[in-house]
Amino acid sequence: MxxxxxxxxxxxxxxxxxxxxxxxxxxxxxxxxxxxxxxxxxxxxxxxxxxxxxxxxxxxxxxxxxxxxxxxxxxxxxxxxxxxxxxxxxxxxxxxxxxxxxxxxxxxxxxxxxxxxxxxxxxxxxxxxxxxxxxxxxxxxxxxxxxxxxxxxxxxxxxxxxxxxxxxxxxxxxxxxxxxxxxxxxxxxxxxxxxxxxxxxxxxxEKLSKEEARLNWQLSAEQLERCIRAFNPWPVSYFIVDEQPVKVWKAEVIAKAHGSQPGTIIQADKHGIQVATADGILNIQELQPAGKKVMGAQDLLNSRREWFVPGNTLD
Structure with a gap:
């Protein structure tokens, strides 16, 4: 050298x-x-x-x-x-x-x-x-x-x-x-x-804030999926259901029309929780309720299926 x-x-x-x-x-x-x-x-x-x-x-x-x-x-x-x-x-x-x-x-x-x-x-x-x-x-x-x-x-x-x-x-x-x-x-x-x-x-x-980690269903599924990856490991994207924050660690884009208002739950099963967005569907695969560990969609549905009834909306 x-x-x-x-x-x-x-x-x-x-x-x-x-x-x-x-x-x-x-x-x-x-x-x-x-x-x-x-x-x-x-x-x-x-x-x-x-x-x-x-x-x-x-x-x-x-x-x-x-x-x-x-x-x-x-x-x-x-x-x-x-x-x-x-x-x-x-x-x-x-x-x-x-x-x-x-x-x-x-x-x-x-x-x-x-x-x-x-x-x-x-x-x-x-x-x-x-x-x-x-x-x-x-x-x-x-x-x-x-x-x-x-x-x-x-x-x-x-x-x-x-x-x-x-x-x-x-x-x-x-x-x-x-x-x-x-x-x-x-x-x-x-x-x-x-x-x-x-x-x-x-x-x-600009510096990240916890406030902008909240998922905005008025964005497209592609934008939200990128947001989830960008905010992993901090501050972690989240939505509100039953007044409870639920963090989202992994999701995928389903590029198909849905005809529902953004934030509406389309389907919820072992493959994920499908949510309508402004463009396409976001399929949420790994979640973390407050005070709990990260889990797959099916594990959360086993204990909190009432949160994800198709037709209901997420905040």
Whole structure:
């Protein structure tokens, strides 16, 4: 490989930890790790370190957990590490201009989309919901904008009909580290070429909310099926029946006319619960009532058949 780089890594969730793990095996020197402060988690609300912090401490790497990088004393933490480059993956804090300029080669970010498509917080989910045929990762030179920096490297992968956000997450968590290491090689030997993004082609991936996970039967069956896959594993699509929320984990599209109002139950049997939509029928196959485990349609019908009488409507 080219010369070893002194790297600051900034990231928080498991997706970021997978990139840090690749760096630790690469021959580059990770001189410090920035991650979000420990957060309450679990039933006991116990303060829990991020996956990135856990991995960094296993390798005895200095860990910094400022609540913000705007104060000058926190920026001084970055400056003191004298890094060649700062790698940012799902960190969760804004990097102000002084920090972006501190490393010799600046700051680079791994983003889970093919920029300029799906800038923002939820690129994997939004690509799925939109029905895109492919996605990927982009490694970019960071600037002060929201995922607007010049692109250094892209790797694409197809979005398959059965993909969920969970499966795409795993695919991109494999592609990202590979693309990151290739980009660092190019930065180290001076061969990296930065491509300016075309802002006219940009789309925005807004953060997901639990409210938009509620199934809207005024959409088509295709749109709803994509929504279900996009919101798996969080926040999980759901409908209301008998004033009870029921999560939907898996469904399929039945492309046929039905003549019923959207939300009307067409049929319910061991093959699924068929619901009329604005265009086509959604056949719900795996569900989860509140406080229960995920189950097939027949299992739920065995205990709650009165919920799914043909002709009744779901909210």
């Amino acid at each position: 080219s010369d070893s780089l002194r790297i600051i890594f900034a990231g928080t969730p498991d997706f970021a930890a997978r990139h840090l793990d690749a760096l630790l095996s690469s021959g580059h020197e990770v001189v410090g790790v920035f991650t979000q402060p420990d957060r309450p988690a679990g039933r006991g609300n116990k303060l829990t370190p991020s996956p990135v912090k856990v991995l960094a401490e296993q390798h005895s790497i200095p860990v910094f957990q400022p609540k913000s990088l705007r104060p000058e004393e926190n920026q001084a933490m970055v400056q003191a590490l004298n890094a060649d480059v700062m790698v940012v993956v799902a960190y969760g804090l804004i990097l102000p201009q002084p920090v972006l300029s501190m490393p010799r080669l600046g700051c680079i970010n791994v983003h889970g989309s093919l920029l300029p498509l799906w800038r923002g917080a939820a690129p994997i989910q939004r690509a799925l919901w939109a029905g895109d045929s492919e996605t990927g990762v982009t490694i970019m030179q960071m600037d002060v904008g929201l995922d607007t920096g010049a692109m250094l490297h892209k790797i694409s992968c197809p979005i398959l009909p059965q993909d969920t956000s969970a499966t795409l997450y795993d695919k991109l968590a494999e592609l990202g580290p590979r693309g990151l290491l290739e980009t660092l090689e190019q930065l180290a030997d001076g061969s990296a070429v930065a491509e300016t993004q075309n802002d006219a082609l940009a789309t925005y991936a």
